[in-house]
Amino acid sequence: MFLVGKAYRFYRFLVSLSERFLSPLLDLAIRLWMGKIFFVSGWGKFANYLNGDWGSTVFLFKEVHPLPGVAPEVAAVLGTGGEVVLPVLLALGLAGRVAAAGLLVMTMIIQFVVPSDYGLMNDMHYLWMLLLAVPLIKGPGTLSLDHLLMKLVFKKRA
Numbered sequence: 001m002f003l004v005g006k007a008y009r010f011y012r013f014l015v016s017l018s019e020r021f022l023s024p025l026l027d028l029a030i031r032l033w034m035g036k037i038f039f040v041s042g043w044g045k046f047a048n049y050l051n052g053d054w055g056s057t058v059f060l061f062k063e064v065h066p067l068p069g070v071a072p073e074v075a076a077v078l079g080t081g082g083e084v085v086l087p088v089l090l091a092l093g094l095a096g097r098v099a100a101a102g103l104l105v106m107t108m109i110i111q112f113v114v115p116s117d118y119g120l121m122n123d124m125h126y127l128w129m130l131l132l133a134v135p136l137i138k139g140p141g142t143l144s145l146d147h148l149l150m151k152l153v154f155k156k157r158a
Contacts, residue, residue: 027141028093030131035091037128038103042083045076065114082106090135093144100136104129 045057057080062072070078082102089099111125140146 024142027135027138028143030134031090031093031096031140031144034100034103034128034131035087037087038083038106039087039091042080042087045080046084049080065110065120067109068113068115079106090140093135093140093146094149096135096140096144096146100132100134100140104132104136107132 045060048054048057054076058072058076061067061070061075061079066072067075083106086099086102086106089095090103107125107128110120111122111129114120135141
């Protein structure tokens with residue numbers, strides 16, 4: 001019985017360690033990794049705008065990966081804006097669920113709406129969808145601005 005008690009205490013220690021330290025680090029790692037993927041893509045498109053080459057970004061949404069029923073000019077602005085703003089919010093954990101939802105929708109559009117003839121379907125998108133579902137469902141975690149703001153708001157009310 002003594003060994004069972006020790007094993008149980010050790011198990012509880014590992015669970016506590018995981019919940020207090022490892023889980024928040026994993027949440028942060030997911031947010032940073034997914035944020036980087038989308039931000040790099042969006043920044044490249046935004047750099048085209050800054051360099052006076054917005055036409056190449058519009059071309060992407062017209063010829064490379066058109067969105068059915070959406071004008072290429074509108075898709076270029078929405079796509080670029082989403083790929084620049086949402087990843088920053090996700091990485092910071094500010095409006096983390098909203099950011100994750102937006103990036104999840106973008107990934108689903110790439111995977112399921114853009115015609116397969118354009119060659120954008122990629123099995124990696126399923127991993128992205130799974131990882132984006134974590135902050136969407138769980139929230140951005142304790143290492144986030146959302147968490148910090150909630151602590152400050154509820155501390156002031158008390």
